[in-house]
Amino acid sequence: DIQMTQSPSTLAAFVGDRVTITCRASHNIGKWVAWYQHRPGKAPHLLIYETSSLKSGVPSRFSGGGSGTEFTLTISSLQPEDFATYYCQQYTNSWTFGQGTTVEIK
Amino acid sequence: EVHLLESGGGLVQPGGSLRLSCAGSGFIFDTYGMAWVRRTPGRGLEWVSAISATGRTTYYADSVRGRFIISRDNSNSTLFLQMNGLRVEDTALYFCAKAPERIIAFFDYWGPGALVTVS
Numbered sequence: 236d237i238q239m240t241q242s243p244s245t246l247a248a249f250v251g252d253r254v255t256i257t258c259r260a261s262h263n264i265g266k267w268v269a270w271y272q273h274r275p276g277k278a279p280h281l282l283i284y285e286t287s288s289l290k291s292g293v294p295s296r297f298s299g300g301g302s303g304t305e306f307t308l309t310i311s312s313l314q315p316e317d318f319a320t321y322y323c324q325q326y327t328n329s330w331t332f333g334q335g336t337t338v339e340i341k
Numbered sequence: 342e343v344h345l346l347e348s349g350g351g352l353v354q355p356g357g358s359l360r361l362s363c364a365g366s367g368f369i370f371d372t373y374g375m376a377w378v379r380r381t382p383g384r385g386l387e388w389v390s391a392i393s394a395t396g397r398t399t400y401y402a403d404s405v406r407g408r409f410i411i412s413r414d415n416s417n418s419t420l421f422l423q424m425n426g427l428r429v430e431d432t433a434l435y436f437c438a439k440a441p442e443r444i445i446a447f448f449d450y451w452g453p454g455a456l457v458t459v460s
Contacts, residue, residue: 267446269447269448271386271448276453277453278345278451278452278454279386279436279438279448279451281448281450281451284441284446284447284449322385322386324386326445326446329400329402330388330391330445331388332378332385332386332387332388333385334384335385
């Protein structure tokens with residue numbers, strides 16, 4: 236099985252900060268990574284697929300990068316609605332999620 | 342607009358059964374793969390099961406294989422998860438998720454979830 240390890244598990248930041256979340260895969264997964272945002276009580280929301288492709292309607296402050304085994308999700312200027320938990324997911328071999336990164340207000 | 346809505350969650354004793362349903366709308370249901378994903382406080386998101394657009398091919402995580410059965414009724418745009426032999430560790434918020442095409446890769450729409458408590 237391919238394991239996905241996110242860091243940090245929790246991140247405290249101010250509105251306007253630039254934040255980066257990292258996801259490491261236990262095996263080479265090429266570019267087959269997606270990122271999701273999940274706010275409590277809401278449905279998870281796809282942000283990015285295929286490492287860096289932004290889903291239609293997602294603000295451009297979200298961006299993704301990386302390849303192989305290391306991937307990043309960056310929020311260029313944190314907005315109040317961005318405080319949530321973020322998950323990476325690989326889809327090369329079955330489907331595996333990272334354990335999540337919670338972005339909290341500082 | 343795509344909508345997914347889960348139902349059927351609840352409290353069940355260990356060894357019991359539950360059947361989750363997911364009603365889809367706003368898209369042509371029988372042209373997309375679908376899946377169930379669950380979230381637990383300790384393990385985050387965990388893929389549970391997936392099914393092809395036609396329903397002919399199914400996939401299961403090792404943790405649920407032999408106990409859970411995924412199915413779909415394309416005529417009624419509904420996805421199901423029959424959960425048997427439930428264990429305490431199956432306690433989770435269960436999400437229905439839609440693939441962006443017939444091939445199941447990532448998930449472009451999710452429901453708000455149905456809570457299953459095994460205790």
